[in-house]
Amino acid sequence: MAYILQQLLSESAKRYPGKTAVAARGKSFTYQELEERSNQLAHLLQRHGVKKGDRVGIYFPKAVESLACMFGIMKAGGVYVPLDPQAPSERISYIIGNCAIKALITTGDRLHALSAEAKNSVEFSILLGPGENGNVPHTMPWASLLEYPADSSPQIQATTTDLAYILYTSGSTGRPKGVMLSHQNALTFVDWCAETFQVTSDDNLSNHAPLHFDLSVFDVYNTIEAGATLYLVTEDLTLFPASLANFIRDRQITIWYSVPSALVLLLLHANLKAENLKRLRIILFAGEVFAMKYLRQLADLVPHVDLYNLYGPTETNVCTFHKVDRERLGNMKHLPVGQACANTEVFAVDADDEIIEAGSSREGELYVRGPAVTPGYWGDVEKTQGAVVPNRFQPNFEEKMYRTGDIVTLSVDGDYYFVGRRDSMVKSRGYRIELGEIEAALMSHPGVREAAALAIPDDEIGARLKAVVAPHDFGALTAADLQQHCATRIPKYMIPELIELQESLPKTSTGKIDRVQLAQAPQPVAQ
Ligand code: AMP
Numbered sequence: 001m002a003y004i005l006q007q008l009l010s011e012s013a014k015r016y017p018g019k020t021a022v023a024a025r026g027k028s029f030t031y032q033e034l035e036e037r038s039n040q041l042a043h044l045l046q047r048h049g050v051k052k053g054d055r056v057g058i059y060f061p062k063a064v065e066s067l068a069c070m071f072g073i074m075k076a077g078g079v080y081v082p083l084d085p086q087a088p089s090e091r092i093s094y095i096i097g098n099c100a101i102k103a104l105i106t107t108g109d110r111l112h113a114l115s116a117e118a119k120n121s122v123e124f125s126i127l128l129g130p131g132e133n134g135n136v137p138h139t140m141p142w143a144s145l146l147e148y149p150a151d152s153s154p155q156i157q158a159t160t161t162d163l164a165y166i167l168y169t170s171g172s173t174g175r176p177k178g179v180m181l182s183h184q185n186a187l188t189f190v191d192w193c194a195e196t197f198q199v200t201s202d203d204n205l206s207n208h209a210p211l212h213f214d215l216s217v218f219d220v221y222n223t224i225e226a227g228a229t230l231y232l233v234t235e236d237l238t239l240f241p242a243s244l245a246n247f248i249r250d251r252q253i254t255i256w257y258s259v260p261s262a263l264v265l266l267l268l269h270a271n272l273k274a275e276n277l278k279r280l281r282i283i284l285f286a287g288e289v290f291a292m293k294y295l296r297q298l299a300d301l302v303p304h305v306d307l308y309n310l311y312g313p314t315e316t317n318v319c320t321f322h323k324v325d326r327e328r329l330g331n332m333k334h335l336p337v338g339q340a341c342a343n344t345e346v347f348a349v350d351a352d353d354e355i356i357e358a359g360s361s362r363e364g365e366l367y368v369r370g371p372a373v374t375p376g377y378w379g380d381v382e383k384t385q386g387a388v389v390p391n392r393f394q395p396n397f398e399e400k401m402y403r404t405g406d407i408v409t410l411s412v413d414g415d416y417y418f419v420g421r422r423d424s425m426v427k428s429r430g431y432r433i434e435l436g437e438i439e440a441a442l443m444s445h446p447g448v449r450e451a452a453a454l455a456i457p458d459d460e461i462g463a464r465l466k467a468v469v470a471p472h473d474f475g476a477l478t479a480a481d482l483q484q485h486c487a488t489r490i491p492k493y494m495i496p497e498l499i500e501l502q503e504s505l506p507k508t509s510t511g512k513i514d515r516v517q518l519a520q521a522p523q524p525v526a527q
Pocket of ligand 1: 313314
């Protein structure tokens with residue numbers, strides 16, 4: 001049993017040295033190659049001063065080297081921080097400063113685009129791809145790691161509660177926040193998956209989610225744990241459903257994991273054919289509600305495939321699951337998020353601070369306890385204290401639990417059902433988005449006086465984003481100006497597709513923006 005994530009690789013490298021571990025963009029690493037590259041990177045990082053607990057950023061489009069980086073950074077005792085290669089450089093510069101990234105593995109153009117402050121704060125960078133000659137101070141090319149020992153990793157004293165990685169998610173106050181995850185947090189989930197889905201060395205897994213997204217934790221570590229093969233779905237492939245369908249067929253994918261919107265896209269636009277999905281045995285989906293009509297279509301299309309709805313926030317990874325029962329699916333109005341994974345306890349607390357009982361019609365906020373719960377948000381004690389709270393239902397010793405902010409009900413048979421959020425976090429195309437972060441981006445435009453972001457429910461992508469904005473000078477600003485401005489601050493998936501300009505925003509009796517009234521206004525129909 002592994003107690004730190006890099007053991008999973010070292011063990012599989014001994015058992016399956018010549019087997020392909022990961023493939024993407026026409027390139028692959030065998031288990032031995034991945035083990036060796038990550039050992040070499042660990043030595044290089046250590047040699048250049050990376051010490052236990054130091055943060056190292058991974059900032060380039062998905063590639064086989066991404067996995068070498070993840071394992072290499074952990075082998076050096078560092079904490080890896082996957083950075084969205086498509087996010088505006090302003091946002092990445094903020095994250096680099098926020099968690100004091102010491103070293104960055106990136107491309108020349110991305111390094112160049114960072115703010116001067118971010119560039120100065122990073123001690124050194126390793127450059128991949130074009131411009132990797134390293135002719136810039138404090139940079140070195142990726143190939144320089146080949147000079148370091150490959151057969152073993154540096155000696156580090158590590159324990160299961162050490163941090164392994166930090167995943168940045170949208171923050172309600174306008175800035176992303178870093179969720180810290182330890183080896184134990186990740187392994188609690190990985191071990192549960194290994195047992196539940198019986199991943200074997202014969203499996204071919206896909207990695208659809210971006211690497212800064214917690215869905216990818218299953219793809220990467222369960223592949224490596226089992227000695228299976230991981231096929232990375234590169235960013236360009238996610239845009240073309242037909243290519244994605246061919247990818248599943250050609251790579252003989254056996255286990256697929258993605259947000260439901262990606263599956264809906266495949267269903268509606270890829271002309272999926274059962275005969276091309278013969279080897280597929282499991283589809284896992286998580287991150288948002290799967291509209292029942294599309295789930296039924298999927299279940300009919302692949303009658304031989306087991307379908308699972310996994311639920312959980314980045315702060316705990318998956319904490320409940322439900323195996324889709326095709327016999328019941330026809331009569332179901334909503335799909336449950338199911339019951340707690342082994343080694344995790346969940347319960348829902350109602351408005352009277354009582355734990356709700358199975359079959360009661362009450363709604364409650366879901367809490368999670370167990371070894372999967374994050375230690376908190378990087379550098380933000382206040383936010384951590386608001387979300388990772390003492391377990392008041394167990395007064396005898398100190399223990400923390402995570403408040404998810406998700407409102408649920410609990411059926412007689414013990415299944416939880418997701419109802420909605422208690423705050424203004426929304427999901428669009430499976431991305432977690434705080435409406436407050438969109439509003440902060442809009443408000444940072446000097447011409448904006450007031451702004452409200454809204455999520456319009458949508459079966460295909462979860463929610464479409466809209467903003468209503470009151471400018472200082474009505475007529476001097478257009479929706480396109482604001483969208484362009486947003487593109488410099490927030491990722492593409494957060495930019496409202498519709499921005500309505502008004503003289504002023506409606507107010508409640510207490511003078512706040514009346515979001516209920518804004519949401520009730522007739523909304524445009526999706527194209
Ligand atoms: P993230 O941190 O990006 O994984 O987003 C976590 C949030 O996504 C949860 O707090 C829920 O609001 C939502 N979510 C995750 N899984 C599901 C699911 N299976 N069904 C409905 N909502 C989900």
